[in-house]
Amino acid sequence: MSGFRRPSWWALLLTAAGALLFIRLGIWQLHRADFKEALLRRYAASSSAPQQDFAKVAAAPPADSFPRVQVSGHYLADRLYLLDNPKHDGRGGVEVFAPFVLRDQPPLLLVDLGFLPGNGNGKTPQLPPLPATETRLRGLYVPPPPVGFEMGGDALARQTRWPKNAIFLDPAEIARDLGRPLYPRMLALDADPASIYVRVHTLDFSSMPPARHRAYAFQWFTFALAAVVILLVVHRKRKPRES
Known part of the structure; x- marks a missing residue:
């Protein structure tokens, strides 16, 4: 030195x-x-994991896992929400969410129906009708999409007709819009070859x-x-x- x-x-x-x-x-x-x-590894393994009782994980889901569940009820088919910024392909499109009413349960379960590809003209794709009768759904009980800053505040409150569009979907804003509480997570439906929706779900860590x-x-x-x-x-x- x-x-x-x-x-x-x-x-x-x-x-x-x-x-x-x-x-x-x-x-x-x-x-x-x-x-x-x-x-990400746990999420990938969840698709083939045994099914769990929804009632046991509904209100307090485990923070580090994604239970496979089955629920029965009916859609609020006229109250759809469109997430307008998913990055599935270069043609545009929307991720479609629908509230689901469970038997004898006051909270609503938000269901991620999947991605509906656009045709490249910037217009909202034609939404297929949802069943009006009681339906049984299977999928992963996952956290909602990440929420970011949106110019002008609550975009849902400014819209008077459904389906409603937003670049971010805040569960608190959806609950206020529907006038009913939501479960803390949403249901990402299993893939279905017969469905028009693209269901390739993953955790959104795109920003980090x-x-x-x-x-x-x-x-x-x-x-x-x-x-x-x-x-x-x-x-x-x-x-x-x-x-």
Whole structure:
């Protein structure tokens, strides 16, 4: 260390605190990446998992799993909601959601019917009619789509006719719109070859996938290394200038 000056205590303290903070943030990002990858694996395995009793998971679903359930009831067929920003293909289209009334249960269950492809002209696709009689549904009990900022506030409240369109579907806004409470999760229906809907469900981590968490972790670790390098550069002895 003869080529370096002795740093002051506050320079050492500041560098150590910054480096430890950056390392801690990097480790947290790695943990988030591992957590999301584990959720994706559980979600993929849920499609072939044994069926569970809906009554046992309805109000308090497990945070880290996606139960396969079966429910009976009827649709509110004239109260459809269209999510207008799914990224299934380049032709546009909508993800269609319908409220479902369960037997003797006041909360409504929001059902993800699937993605209805568009024809490339920007218009809403023609929605097939839903059955008006009692129906039995099977699928995964999953969290609702992520909610983001929408200009103008509640878009559903400003619309007077169904189906209603939104770029984000907030369960709280849907509950207010329907005047009835919703279950905390929704039902993503099983794939059906006879259905016009495309049902390829996955967890939406598009804004922050596991790979991006790892990229941020690398960035934080780089900052920690940079803090140490800056300390060394600042305290490096300089050769005296020749007169």
